[in-house]
Amino acid sequence: MLHFELVTPEKLVRSEEVHMVVVPGTEGDFGVLEGHAPFMSTVRDGAIQVFRTAGGAAETIAIQGGFAEVNDKGLTVLAEHAG
Numbered sequence: 001m002l003h004f005e006l007v008t009p010e011k012l013v014r015s016e017e018v019h020m021v022v023v024p025g026t027e028g029d030f031g032v033l034e035g036h037a038p039f040m041s042t043v044r045d046g047a048i049q050v051f052r053t054a055g056g057a058a059e060t061i062a063i064q065g066g067f068a069e070v071n072d073k074g075l076t077v078l079a080e081h082a083g
Contacts, residue, residue, distance in 0.1 A: 001017035001018065001019065001034060002017065002018050002019065002020065002021065002032060002033060002034040002036075002074055002075060003015075003016075003017055003073060003074030003075070004016055004017070004018045004021050004050065004074060004075050004076075004077075005074070005075070005076045005077070006048065006061065006063075006077050006079065006082055007076065007077070007078050007079070008078075008079050008080070008081060008082050009080070013061075013079075013082045013083070014050075014061075018050055018051060018052050019033070019051045019052060019053050019054050019056070020032065020033050020051040020054075021048060021049065021050050021051070021075055021077075022048065022049040022051075022058070023041070023043060023048055023068045023075075023077060024043060024044050024045070024046030024047065024048070024063070025041040025042065025043060025044065025068065026041065026042045026043065026044045027041065029046075032068075032070055032075045034074075036070045036075075037070070038070055038071050038072070039068075039069070039070040040067065040068070040069050040070070041067060041068050042066075042067045042068075043063065043065060043066045043067055043068050043077065043079065044065070045063070045064045045065060046062075046063065047060045047061060047062050047063065048060070048061045048063055048077060061082055061083065062082070062083065063077065063079040063080075063081065063082045064079060064080050064081040064082075065079065065080035065081070066078045066079035066080050
């Protein structure tokens with residue numbers, strides 16, 4: 001499972017284990033699964049898609065700006081605004 005955190009300046013919005021997250025990067029959407037290579041990207045206004053299980057329906061979370069970082073701990077999205 002992939003550890004996913006969504007953080008805004010006000011609070012930690014999400015911290016959970018998920019199957020995959022699709023992030024609206026400024027260079028295009030990108031999907032992150034467990035074991036993804038280290039990666040950093042700025043994030044455009046749009047929606048994160050969170051897949052809790054393989055083949056499951058996506059939960060959508062609207063975000064505005066920020067950046068995403070993938071490292072050996074998982075995916076962290078630091079958004080200016082979420083929700």
